[in-house]
Amino acid sequence: MSNVSPASANRVTRTLVERHVWKLFLGLGILIALFGAGDMWSGGATFASGENALFEGFTGTTWENLQASDPNVANLIDYQVRAGGANFLIVGILSGAVSLTGFRRGERWAWYAMWIWPLWTTMVILLLSTAPRQPGAATPVPLISGSIILIISVSALALAYRTFFVRRKSEGAQTG
Numbered sequence: 001m002s003n004v005s006p007a008s009a010n011r012v013t014r015t016l017v018e019r020h021v022w023k024l025f026l027g028l029g030i031l032i033a034l035f036g037a038g039d040m041w042s043g044g045a046t047f048a049s050g051e052n053a054l055f056e057g058f059t060g061t062t063w064e065n066l067q068a069s070d071p072n073v074a075n076l077i078d079y080q081v082r083a084g085g086a087n088f089l090i091v092g093i094l095s096g097a098v099s100l101t102g103f104r105r106g107e108r109w110a111w112y113a114m115w116i117w118p119l120w121t122t123m124v125i126l127l128l129s130t131a132p133r134q135p136g137a138a139t140p141v142p143l144i145s146g147s148i149i150l151i152i153s154v155s156a157l158a159l160a161y162r163t164f165f166v167r168r169k170s171e172g173a174q175t176g
Contacts, residue, residue, distance in 0.1 A: 033092025
């Protein structure tokens with residue numbers, strides 16, 4: 001009688017990277033959740049510091065000048081930043097939950113679910129790249145960070161592919 005469980009008999013021996021790639025997605029989830037919490041906390045004031053290149057590149061003015069000249073528009077933008085922060089927080093929490101459960105266990109649905117990262121970052125990059133900006137505007141930070149997250153997430157999913165789709169030959173003989 002074998003001590004090997006049927007589930008582990010059907011698993012491929014995973015490499016070090018394959019065993020730990022779920023931690024990368026957990027880290028991305030935590031990072032996005034923290035960014036979301038920060039946006040919820042600071043609101044539009046984020047455009048006065050870390051995201052000033054983005055704001056000034058699109059509007060041609062500073063956050064402080066907009067608040068002084070049109071406080072109603074500034075209030076709307078502040079709300080939008082806070083609402084977007086809540087969305088980031090939820091995406092981070094959900095991504096972390098998928099990482100800690102299905103992805104960590106090698107469940108195929110979780111691999112498909114994590115394609116939300118490349119899809120999301122590609123959309124952000126395309127939106128930022130095609131949005132009209134002021135002449136000579138600096139490169140928005142989300143364009144750089146989104147590109148990095150895109151490369152990391154696609155690479156991680158490619159490295160994890162074998163865990164989710166390649167089965168031992170004995171499994172094919174058992175089901176065949």
